[in-house]
Amino acid sequence: MALLIRRLAVATVAAWLAVPGAVAQSPDAEYQLKAAFLYHFGTFVEWREDALPRAGESFTIGVVGADPLANYLLTLTRGRTLHGRPIEVRPMRADARLDDVQMVFVGRAAIRDFARIAERTADRPVLLVSDVPGGIAVGGGIDFVVEEDRVRFDVALDRLHRRGLRASSRMLDVARRVVGEP
Amino acid sequence: MIAFFRRASVRFKLIVAMMVTALAALLVATAAMTVYELGSYTNARTQDIETQTELLGAASIAALSFQDPGTAEENLGVLRHRPSIAAAGIYDDAGRLFATYSRDGGDTFPARPGAASTTIDGAWLLVFKDIVHNEEVIGSAYMRAEFPRLERMADYLMIAGLAALAALLMALLFALGLQRGITRPILLINRAARDVVDHHEYKLRAEKVTDDEIGTLAESFNLMLDEIHARTSELQELNENLERRIRERTAELERSNLELQSFSYTVSHDLRSPLRAIAGFTQALRTRLPDELDEESAAYFDRIRAAVRRMGQRIDGLLNLAHLSRHQLARQDVDLGELASEVLADIRQREPDRTADVRISDDLKVRGDPTLLRALIDNLLENAWKFTAHTDSARIEVGVEQQEGRRAYFVRDNGAGFDMKFADKLFQPFQRVHATPEFPGTGIGLATVKRIVERHGGRVWAEAAPAQGATFYFTLAGGWRYT
Numbered sequence: 001m002a003l004l005i006r007r008l009a010v011a012t013v014a015a016w017l018a019v020p021g022a023v024a025q026s027p028d029a030e031y032q033l034k035a036a037f038l039y040h041f042g043t044f045v046e047w048r049e050d051a052l053p054r055a056g057e058s059f060t061i062g063v064v065g066a067d068p069l070a071n072y073l074l075t076l077t078r079g080r081t082l083h084g085r086p087i088e089v090r091p092m093r094a095d096a097r098l099d100d101v102q103m104v105f106v107g108r109a110a111i112r113d114f115a116r117i118a119e120r121t122a123d124r125p126v127l128l129v130s131d132v133p134g135g136i137a138v139g140g141g142i143d144f145v146v147e148e149d150r151v152r153f154d155v156a157l158d159r160l161h162r163r164g165l166r167a168s169s170r171m172l173d174v175a176r177r178v179v180g181e182p
Numbered sequence: 183m184i185a186f187f188r189r190a191s192v193r194f195k196l197i198v199a200m201m202v203t204a205l206a207a208l209l210v211a212t213a214a215m216t217v218y219e220l221g222s223y224t225n226a227r228t229q230d231i232e233t234q235t236e237l238l239g240a241a242s243i244a245a246l247s248f249q250d251p252g253t254a255e256e257n258l259g260v261l262r263h264r265p266s267i268a269a270a271g272i273y274d275d276a277g278r279l280f281a282t283y284s285r286d287g288g289d290t291f292p293a294r295p296g297a298a299s300t301t302i303d304g305a306w307l308l309v310f311k312d313i314v315h316n317e318e319v320i321g322s323a324y325m326r327a328e329f330p331r332l333e334r335m336a337d338y339l340m341i342a343g344l345a346a347l348a349a350l351l352m353a354l355l356f357a358l359g360l361q362r363g364i365t366r367p368i369l370l371i372n373r374a375a376r377d378v379v380d381h382h383e384y385k386l387r388a389e390k391v392t393d394d395e396i397g398t399l400a401e402s403f404n405l406m407l408d409e410i411h412a413r414t415s416e417l418q419e420l421n422e423n424l425e426r427r428i429r430e431r432t433a434e435l436e437r438s439n440l441e442l443q444s445f446s447y448t449v450s451h452d453l454r455s456p457l458r459a460i461a462g463f464t465q466a467l468r469t470r471l472p473d474e475l476d477e478e479s480a481a482y483f484d485r486i487r488a489a490v491r492r493m494g495q496r497i498d499g500l501l502n503l504a505h506l507s508r509h510q511l512a513r514q515d516v517d518l519g520e521l522a523s524e525v526l527a528d529i530r531q532r533e534p535d536r537t538a539d540v541r542i543s544d545d546l547k548v549r550g551d552p553t554l555l556r557a558l559i560d561n562l563l564e565n566a567w568k569f570t571a572h573t574d575s576a577r578i579e580v581g582v583e584q585q586e587g588r589r590a591y592f593v594r595d596n597g598a599g600f601d602m603k604f605a606d607k608l609f610q611p612f613q614r615v616h617a618t619p620e621f622p623g624t625g626i627g628l629a630t631v632k633r634i635v636e637r638h639g640g641r642v643w644a645e646a647a648p649a650q651g652a653t654f655y656f657t658l659a660g661g662w663r664y665t
Binding site: 033036037040043044050080081150151152153169170171173174 | 241243244245247248249250253315316317318
């Protein structure tokens, strides 16, 4: 039953998109897709067991400067889990505490805080995702890229590695660019 | 077919039996292996395609997750190395076709993914698999692969058929070799038996080749031949002995018979001349004596004459009896009743004063020698006539009755009869039951009767009681033919 509901939810989100992976002209459609991608990053990236919240606590995704995306993500992740834990979507300000988050998405509105956030979480098992290209250059793990009306992403493998994260090769297969390969 | 099989040789039957057995075993084995092979092929093929579909689905997870149909189709392109897969497709979580692969191009795909399943559709295997990621169904993988079951079975059956044919040929070679071990000993016995039957050569022996039942049969057969050979020689010897003895006895008998005949002839003949002398000189002596003799002397003369006459009669009887033995038997239809009437007419003529009630059956036709049978009836009727001489209202009957399944002819009278204790002596020559003066006779008559009946292959006997009359029965060979 729960599975069915989840399927329906994903189906509903996906049904809004006429062409798979294509971005409609509205920023809403783009954020919807990015929200889904964010969730999927969570499924393809491995955290060390001690980096994950204790059993019963939530896997937390912090969303900075992208409240609409946070809303989509909230809808999307309702009833879903990541690494066996319920998901908490936490819209936050750039200077919020980052002790207990596993993923942080920095939206376009807060992109000038990106480098600072990267620095604050440096060498900690936090997957840092940038809304626009350039994040990788200042310490981010994954950058979203819109190319030919399609949402794609670049991965900085060495950064993930340094933070104790491991990305699935299957995810890397569909990445636009993978940098920092060992 | 059954009749043909019954006529066929043991060799042929053995070969057929072995071949049929081999064929049955091959059929069962081939059928079992075909069923097994088909089952295992179906399993293997199904599992292979299911795994392939599963892998394809797994490889498409990232592409599905990140909305990248290009990568998905690249993944599907790997299937070019598996030409038996005609088409494959990935559906997203909304059931829309996400990526496709078509070996020949232009395949049509199901508009919506089916539930996870494997379907056999004729020569095609259709497989749907859910694509699961993070405990969630995110799409479906579809695959349509060739499933050439019938071709596969045809190939397999052809190979199995060729193998079976080769096996049968080998079985035939083995059968040809093996049957010889069984049939050769049988054929050897058979040939020996044929030779024995055809040539009556009991010294032949069947060759014993084996130590099994057939070997025992050959031994038994040879033992039987030994036995037959021994018996045959024995019989032959016995036969030769018997023949020799018969020849000897016959010669002996002929000699003694001849001797006896000449003896009785000589005796009769030689007895006649002294008898004639006695008669002649008695007559001469009488003429020399005075005509009127004293009563006593006259009586003596009468008695001498009577004795001489009786002597003459006896000699005649003896001659007759001897003659009977030499007489060549003729076989004709004879009516005993007719004979009896003629004989009776003679007798009545001789003694016209006597009255007797005579009954003759008209069912007395027999086959035999007319002369001898006439003598037989003559003797019996003479006896009956004689022994009823002193009976009031004499009665004589000539007839026939059934005794022990045979026709027994009889002459019955109600005359003097006799005591049955004399029955044994009755038919011997010169044995007389009654005193001479009352019933004169030679004592030869019944001996003659017995001889005649015996020469006809029959039997004679009498039943009587003193003063109650007598019945003389006789049978003749073939008498039953007239019943």
